[in-house]
Structure formats: structure tokens, C-alpha cells
Amino acid sequence: MVWGVSANTRGWWDLTSARALGYDPVDDAESYAAAITAAHGEPTPGTVEFDRVGGEYAGPDFAVDAVAARAQQA
Known part of the structure; x- marks a missing residue:
């Protein structure tokens, strides 16, 4: 089984094995964090x-x- 997650700044998943397969995530939800926490709080x-x-x-x-x-x- 293969899965992947975004390269989130606050992420806790270890992407070492995924990167060894060539997976290179580029998206980071942190770019939306300020707007979301402003609207909904932490x-x-x-x-x-x-x-x-x-x-x-x-x-x-x-x-x-x-x-x-x-x-x-x-």
C-alpha cells in the first residue's frame, strides 16, 4: 500500500519512505492557516x-x- 500526505509545516507524518519512492509533496496547508484560524479560532x-x-x-x-x-x- 502506498499513500501520501501534503508537506504541511505542522504535519507529524514521517515522509522518509514516501520520498524514497519518489513522492515529493509540494502543498502546505500552512498557507491557509492564518485565514482559517482568524475565521474559526485555533x-x-x-x-x-x-x-x-x-x-x-x-x-x-x-x-x-x-x-x-x-x-x-x-
């Missing part, structure tokens, strides 16, 4: 938005059962 440590890859989309509202229940209601 995320709070200890929250889903801060602690999980995927932010709010990795929370309980997006668990398989929750999404399936909403789909049945639609």
Missing part, C-alpha cells in the same frame, strides 16, 4: 478536531452507525 487540544487525523470528520457523528442511521432517515 482548535482546542483534547478535542476530536485537534487530536484526530480528519478532525471533526473523525468524530462520533461520522461513525458508520451514525451515518447509516442518517441515510435511513433521508
Whole structure:
């Protein structure tokens, strides 16, 4: 399996193996950070938005059962 992530300044993923395969990310979300934090504030440590890859989309509202229940209601 091969995957890649952006070259984010605040990123924590180790890209050493990906770079060995020739992957060279160029995008950095930091270029948008000032505008986003100005509009929404900094995320709070200890929250889903801060602690999980995927932010709010990795929370309980997006668990398989929750999404399936909403789909049945639609």
C-alpha cells in the first residue's frame, strides 16, 4: 500500500519512505492557516478536531452507525 500526505509545516507524518519512492509533496496547508484560524479560532487540544487525523470528520457523528442511521432517515 502506498499513500501520501501534503508537506504541511505542522504535519507529524514521517515522509522518509514516501520520498524514497519518489513522492515529493509540494502543498502546505500552512498557507491557509492564518485565514482559517482568524475565521474559526485555533482548535482546542483534547478535542476530536485537534487530536484526530480528519478532525471533526473523525468524530462520533461520522461513525458508520451514525451515518447509516442518517441515510435511513433521508
